[in-house]
Amino acid sequence: xxxxxLLLVAFGASMLTFFSGFGxxxxxxxxxxxxxxxxxxxxxxxxxxxxxxxxKLVLIGRxxxxxxxxxFGIPAILGAYAGARILSMLSASDQVIHFLGFETSGxxxxxxxxxxxxxxxxxxxxxxxxxxxxxxxxxxxxxSGFFGGLSGHQGALRSAFLVKLKLSKEQxxxxxxxxACIVDTIRISTYATHxxxxxxxxxxxxxxxxxxxxxxxxxxxxxxxxxxTIGLIQNIVGILMIIISILLFLGLI
Numbered sequence: 001x002x003x004x005x006l007l008l009v010a011f012g013a014s015m016l017t018f019f020s021g022f023g024x025x026x027x028x029x030x031x032x033x034x035x036x037x038x039x040x041x042x043x044x045x046x047x048x049x050x051x052x053x054x055x056k057l058v059l060i061g062r063x064x065x066x067x068x069x070x071x072f073g074i075p076a077i078l079g080a081y082a083g084a085r086i087l088s089m090l091s092a093s094d095q096v097i098h099f100l101g102f103e104t105s106g107x108x109x110x111x112x113x114x115x116x117x118x119x120x121x122x123x124x125x126x127x128x129x130x131x132x133x134x135x136x137x138x139x140x141x142x143x144s145g146f147f148g149g150l151s152g153h154q155g156a157l158r159s160a161f162l163v164k165l166k167l168s169k170e171q172x173x174x175x176x177x178x179x180a181c182i183v184d185t186i187r188i189s190t191y192a193t194h195x196x197x198x199x200x201x202x203x204x205x206x207x208x209x210x211x212x213x214x215x216x217x218x219x220x221x222x223x224x225x226x227x228x229t230i231g232l233i234q235n236i237v238g239i240l241m242i243i244i245s246i247l248l249f250l251g252l253i
Contacts, residue, residue, distance in 0.1 A: 003206060003209065005031060005034070006028070006031055006032065006035070006206065006209075006210050006213075007209055007210060007213040008213075009027055009028055009031040010024070010028055010031075010048060010052075010210040010211070010213040010214040010217065011213040011214065011216055011217040012027070012217060013026070013027035013028055013214070013217065014052055014213070014214035014215070014216075014217030014218045014221065015217035015218070015220050015221035024045075024048070024049050024052060024155075024214060025045055025046075025049050025148070025152035025153060025154060025155060026118055026152075026153055026155060026156060028045045028048060028049070028152075028210070029041055029042055029045045029111075029115070029151065029152045029153070030115055030244040030245075032044050032045055033111070033244065033248065034244070036203070037091075038091070038107050038108060038111050038248070039087060039088075039090075039091035039107065039195060040195065040196075040199055040200065040203070042087060042111075042151060042152050042191075043188070043191045043195055043200055044200065044203055044206075044207060044210075045152050046152060046184055046187055046188050046191065047188060047200075047207055047211075048207060048210045048211050048214055049152065049180065049184055050180075050181065050184035050185070050188060051211045051214075052211060052214040052215065052218060053177045053180045053181045053184065054181065055214075055215050055218055056173075056174075056177045056218050056222075057174075057177055057178070057181070059218060059219070059222050060170055060173055060174045060177070060222060061174055061177065061178070062174070063168070063170035063171045063173070063174035063175075064171070064174040064175050064177075064178050065165075065167060065171050065174075065175045066178075068137070068162070068165060068167075068175050069175050069178040069179055069182075071137045071138065071141070072137050072138075072140060072141040072144070072158070072161065072162070072179050073141060073178065073179040073182040073183070074141065074182075075138045075139070075141035075142045075145070076141040076142065076144055076145030076148070076154075076179060076182055076183050076186075077145060077182060077183075077186050078142055078145065079141065079142040079143060079144065079145025079146035079147075079148070079149065079183075080145035080146065080148050080149040080154075080182075080183040080186040080187045080190075081145075081149060081186050081187075081190055082146055082149065083145065083146040083147060083148060083149025083150035083151075083187070084149035084150070084186070084187040084190035084191060084194075085149075085190060085194075086149075086150055087107075087149065087150050087151070087191075088190070088191070088194035088195065090105075090106050090107040090110060091107055091194075091195070092194075093105070093106055093107070097109065099249060099250065099251070100249075100250065102249075102250040102251050103251050104248070104249060104250060104251030105251065108248045108249065108251055109248070109249060110150070110151075111151055111248055112244075112245040112246070112247075112248030112249040113245070113249075114147065114150070114151040114153055115151070115153075115242075115244060115245040115248065116242060116245035116246075118153045118156055119239075119242045119245060120242075121156050123239070123242075136161060137161060140157070140158070140160075140161035141161075141179070143157055144157040144158040144161070144179075144183070145183050145186070148180075148183040148184075148187060149183070149186065149187040149190065154180060154183055155176065155180065158176055158179055158180070159172075159176065162175060162176060
């Protein structure tokens with residue numbers, strides 16, 4: 001059952017990234033959290049996210065605006081490393097926190113809070129339409145990279161900065177993919193030195209299947225890039241993310 005859920009999420013989320021500039025990490029992290037410890041869920045998502053973005057570079061990378069990708073991506077390296085280190089420290093802590101009568105952990109509260117925040121960005125019009133001008137590219141890269149390293153939620157913030165730059169759909173997606181690859185490279189290398197990689201290795205068959213499903217979603221997304229809108233789907237995703245964040249807060253997953 002878990003394989004079917006994760007494959008469907010990987011396929012659908014990868015397809016959605018072609019319309020929104022984000023989606024795979026935002027949706028796949030909560031799906032992995034349903035079945036694995038939160039820190040391993042973030043690391044597993046990072047691997048699928050990275051390999052899928054390399055594949056998307058083959059599909060659409062020629063449209064990359066490199067001047068923007070580097071201005072945003074280089075400072076994102078700093079943020080990604082800081083976020084990944086904080087995640088590793090939270091995962092190493094075994095302190096039990098009592099929250100509303102339930103036993104949970106600091107990591108659950110942090111990830112639950114972040115998932116809730118990004119769910120609200122999917123649902124609330126003011127947050128959904130949040131945008132910042134080009135002069136904020138450097139701090140935007142740091143902030144987006146930080147949340148990418150901490151929880152995998154880098155795309156929504158990245159899109160808020162890139163959407164004001166008058167890029168075509170293809171340039172918007174391709175430039176975002178390059179930046180995401182930069183962040184994923186840093187955070188995966190950081191996770192590898194602080195997490196139990198034997199547990200990650202035991203997930204290899206599932207990661208391969210999820211990656212292949214994401215490839216399929218990316219191919220369909222490229223085909224549908226100019227033919228579809230995703231407002232309803234984003235609302236459904238936002239509601240599901242809120243439910244998962246509440247379960248994390250309460251220590252039920």
